[in-house]
Amino acid sequence: MIRRTKIVATIGPASGHSEMIAKLLDAGVNVFRLNFSHGTADGHRQQVAIIRQVCASKKVHAAILGDLQGPKIRIGDLRNDAVTLVNGEEIILTIDQSRGEDDDRIPVGYKALPQSVATGDTLLLDDGLIELSVSLIVGGDVHCSVQVGGELKSRKGLNRLGGGLSAPAITEKDLQDIDLAAELSVDYLAVSFPCCASDLDPVKRRLDDLGARIGIIAKIERAEAVANEQTLNELILAADGVMVARGDLGVEVGNSQLIGLQKRIIRQARRSNRPVITATQMMESMISSPVPTRAEVFDVANAVLDGTDAVMLSAETATGKYPVKVVMAMADACVGAEQQPDTRISGHRVDDRVENISESIALSAIYAANHLDNVKASLCLTESGATALIMSRLSSSLPIYGVSRHPETCRRMTLYRGVIPIHCDITTNDEEGYQQALLSVTSTGAIGLGDRVIVTSGDITGTGGMTNTLKILQVKGA
Incomplete structure (x- = not known):
């Protein structure tokens, strides 16, 4: 069974060498996190080079997420x-x-x-x-x-408790790390401790000045960020994705409030067409234990049932004793949760009107895939990955293949729930292009002769956000 929920693994002393990176990819890692709170610039440069080299040798896509330290308020040296x-x-x-x-x-x-x-x-x-x-x-x-x-x-x-301690959103160290992230062309950059949408502006300006195309992930970990619906919604919309950072958020609002907040953040992120990562202490016992507790398995499964795009490991893979085993255990928990019927039923925006053609095509494609007999997959021919992201907002048991000629788009799509990126140098959205896309997927063994496939594309190549075509094709022999 194809796992739809993605896994983010933090790189550290236990997992930074090429052999372990290869094992983590085999175990199911989709995104590698670099924690800029630790390590040196040269160390991160070396890490990115290793990840990219191993991915290239294995012919797989994995995104790299840089995580800014942010203005965490700390006690001094004792x-x-x-x-x-x-x-x-x-x-x-x-x-x-x-x-x-x-x-x-x-x-x-x-x-x-x-x-x-x-x-x-x-x-x-x-x-x-x-x-x-x-x-x-x-x-x-x-x-x-x-x-x-x-x-x-x-x-x-x-x-x-309740929030109220806040420092400037971006520190001098963060600015240096943003420059490093741009130099390394990381795929995502997580911004720590934003209280509101405007706290992301300095990061956006810095990236714009550097000409860097990096997705911004807002870490929801301040009580002020969830104080009211408007503030939360504006913060989600200002970012390219969000992280439910349950450590500091749980400390500030209290653990009893965190349960409902997790569900609320995930629900709103999905409605806003933003990918969402659930993080912190998901399988923390496996830092030193070879097996997770049942409570940890339930925690991961509940995040999957909530609709999260990805679940994240921190110290478990960075410094823990069992990096590969913890990824495998997390993958098993995700697959188990995804087998529940609720994960295949979607009421996403069924009563809402949509404002653009691309979103209409994306939603229609998954509806057709879920309701038409003998459909095995959806293929999204995409420049930016935007249509694949919208398609991934609907629940389905069928895979979504994001087919793009841009390696950076393929890496970014690794975070989207249910989306499998495939690199294919398609330059025309005509019959030849469709057959090229079908061939790229059939070569993986995912679909075969006689299978129906939903295909979305746009008339204009080279421009993102122009999807306007939906076709239902049948795989035929040569």
């Missing part, structure tokens, strides 16, 4: 790199770095902290593992009582 906080203990968070060595003070790099919090606020450290309650604010010091203690290490994250 004496001996760690401190143990005890329940009921009184501590002080200080913006005065010179006093960070005092026994009762923890330095914080966020200068606006005293003005951003109030007595009674709950502050969360290290992804919510440590909980503090604000009791007093004096100058640059925020006095807190420890509600949930534990070992705190240097440079761990700091959040306020």
